[in-house]
Amino acid sequence: MNIFDIYLDKIIKIVIEQNKKGVLKLPEKLDSINVDIPPKQFDSDISTNAPMVLAKINEIKPIELANKFIELIKKEDSNISNIEVARPGFINIKFNENFWNEFLKNIINSDKIYGSNQNTKKYKYLVEFVSANPTGPLHVGHCRGAILGDVISNILKFNNHEVVKEYYVNDYGNQIVSFTKSVYLRIREILYNEKFPNDNPDLYPGDYIIEIANNIIKENKELDFLTFESVCDKLTKLSVDHSLNFVKSNLINLGIEHDNFVSESDIIYNKGVEEVVELLKSRNFVYEGKIDPPKSENNSKWVERNQLLFKSSVFGDDKDRALQKSDKTWTYFAGDAAYHNNKINRKFDTLINILGADHAGYIKRITAVVEALSRNKNKIKCKVSQLVKLIKDGKPFKMSKRKGDYITVEDLINEVGKDATRFIMLNRSSDVELDFDFTKVKEQSKDNPLYYVQYCYARICSVFRHVNININDTINIKNFNFKYSSDEIKILKKISEWPKCIEISSNKLEPHRIPVYLYDLASEFHSYWNLGKEKEELRFISKDKKISDKKIVFLKSISTVIKSGMKIIGVDTPEKM
Template identity: 40%
Template sequence: MDIFKHFTSIVTSEVEALAGAGRLPAGLPTGYAVEPPREVGHGDLTTNAALVLAKPARLAPRAIAELLAERLRGHADVASADVAGPGFINLRLQDAFWQRQLDAILAAGTAYGDSALGAGEAINVEYVSANPTGPLHVGHVRGAVYGDALANLLQKAGFAVTREYYINDAGAQVDALAHSTFVRYREALGEAVGPIPEGLYPGEYLQPVGAALAARDGRHWLDRPQSEWLEPIRAFAIDAMMAEVRRDLKELGVEHDVFSSERALHADGRVARALAALQAGGHVYTGILEPPKGKKPDDWEPRPQTLFRATAFGDDVDRPLRKSDGSWTYFAADIAYHHDKFTRGFRRMVDVWGADHGGYVKRMRAAVAALTGGAGTLDIKICQLVRVLRAGQPVRMSKRAGEFVTLAELIREVGADAVRFIMLTRKNDAALDFDLAKVLEQSRDNPVFYVQYAHARCCSVRRRSGGAIPSRTDPAMLARLGDSGELSLMRRLALWPRTVEAAAEAHEPHRIAFYLYDLTQEFHAQWNRGNDDPAVRFIVPEDEGLTQARLVLVEAVRMVIASGLAVMGVKPVEEMR
């Protein structure tokens, strides 16, 4: 149960009751909410109902607040209801109310915080979608972790989530991959190939691919013309790279449900069909674009092009659909891809892109709007750059020289859990520094350690209790939990369902990381009090009843940490080493 929704509905029924008694006008709107107060000193809950209702009710906010507060005081869970400031109502709840929440948490386990928000609606989250021309590197990791955590989060919020990867296996880049692989193939067969030609991929990661091809086909392709080997070797290389990508992603804990091929979209006519649909809607025409101002390409020459009328849907210019040789642009294929997702039943789509694709957002949104007549929604989340720091110094990355930190290396160095956690400690659209030393530090300013440590401490309590965590609770037992630190932990736990929903709605999984940090901070603080004062320790040998109640609290904390980490895709640890 989300306690804030619970009390919002109580306020609503009291407003109706007051209207029924003639003390408020009937038919007032319900734009108000019961929320946690920003200032803890203001109480447990606060509502702006009187402020929101003042205008439609044509009454002073404080007068409405007084009426409502009077009614709210009559509820058994409400300890006090005070009018404050311009007309807020601050509620304090009985300890028993908070204690009762522990029941709900223990009963639900890590399902506590699951929401019906999504109502089982299908949603497609597309992420990573890196070109199959090389191994994944740090530039891809953030999107991978963000997308995966978002998918987990949406699942927890009640959506039917499909995790999808779009393979850009068409176009010049995969042809270059095929040529590069052919060079490595010749090399594997003993030829002296010299330096890798300009325009091809020089990375050593293609050596094993060439060797594997040689092992499979022997010298078969050596004297054949390019027209014969290009396609089969391209397919071979793409398969090899995608196998590596999938293996690396699996190491990171990322597994997609669906891999969609761009090449297949072209091959089976889906591109042509999508574009025909766009054309039928009157969104395609032939025209001449203005050159971009301020950065005019040297070889610019005006020419008529097949254009999508993106400006009709909020974009700045209309966008080309065909290259000068008549083939489809990448954008055209991407339109077809989103059309395909929509026809597969996804009215809701999320794309996770890197910062360098920011300029592409408007046209894609425009295309989806045009294709679906507004029935499909596309949210595009941009992940800003990650700077990897070693000893406080940025690690230089040059793709051309082939020196970049790969995902596999990153995981080998600090572990998948640390990688995932750190990637979620920033909002997706803010730049992120990844300090390789800091993530392994055992201190409070390393959130990975801090949160894991809290979970380990919970497990430690459980171990030392000898497995004596009560499976059932009763109000009398939980009534022993009256310490201020215990109560603020209970209040924090009650924020979890609300945190999940808000994060899911905003598509912001980083909020989970921040919540966990706050929760564990309070847990550690309570633990530390036990260092000085044995009476507030979780295990009090001379008081079994109190210990039982506290074990319930600790177990509830552990479950919420574990379910938060599950959303982040981080494994909770039982002990620190």
């Protein structure tokens, strides 16, 4: 039950009826009319901007139009206890207890889907995230983007959309040659005591390379490693597969499983690049020309050469982008164009890319080529996952770096666990840098948002256990005729905001809104719980060890939202703490 959608429909209906009567002019579209959460200073439950939207076309002041609307809204609804105008022309509505009783009944009867938009048109999404080079373990920088992509996928699934989670395996190019050479030299070190050249900057250091080398030796005894050239192709596949298995294991420990792993080398060997270039040529988006040197280059060393260029600037990019170099080799961008053409050919409605902070500059060229290929300006959405700073006791925190020169996802999970990693990584907008505070994440206080939310759920479970009710059972209560205190109404209002939270999180691809909302709901609950320490009548369990139907329904509705939200963000809700 989304009260905001219900009342938006009611207000739109009133607006259209008034237009049919000839007393109200309408703009071409009514999309700008909304029903939203009112500012905290107003004692109301919902607010609409309808008078603000319609005032100009009707040549009337918004506040005058709002006053006319009040009577029309009240006449249509018996669930309103108060309705008033707020300057410059908003209408604020407060509901009566009958409304909140019906609201709670609806949640209890549809607890598993409360918050999801069951009426929205269903779409097919492809969410690509992580896509780290298969040359080593995932590090903390990958972790935030991985969780972001996973939870965006979960939100879309919660709204009944079809979602495919995909990982693009960059298993082609110079970095794969260097990675395979590193594994080869470690194998030679193990088998023939040849010293690994640690001072070579083109090779990959770290114990994980030794681990891969040992595994390959153990599992492929028929191979000889006399020369790199003789085993290069086979060793490349083995090395990438082993590294990818490490990545998959890290992701599973983080609670993430992709549906597809798409290989860059497969796309290239199957002539995917040639195919996309021909398609772009056929649409007159490719030409031969020269481009300016990259800003990072020393201009005195730059040699202008003719290259095959994509008209990226036509679609809003800063400049046109090279597809093929003067030596006829394909650029990295050409491979990416081929991959996105592959995505488009699989008939998804929307493509979502989760990119690291170091790839933010790549967004314009990717959106440009997707628009050129799909002829759809809104085909792709890109989200950037900004950097993570690890903090302990107010200072930068450095854990052991067993696997190389960076902190891995495995290190992080071992230190604080999957739940804390996911919750804290999501607790702030992905657009800004995140301080991951190891001290706070281990505290049992409101300063640790994960603990605070989980403790809310555990407290509710403890009440249900005390009266022998299973928290997971269906609640069968017929008579919903309860009276509510102002503190209880505050919690009911917060529960009513859950569908709005899901809606905005989905539309804006901003999953951080969910843990923030859950923390706010938990705060309201804990405040109410603490009132029972001072007033016996506010306690959930009475002196005679009983609980009222109202308290059962009240607690069940809170637990429903907490459990639903935590499931979406991939975090457990323990029944005991």
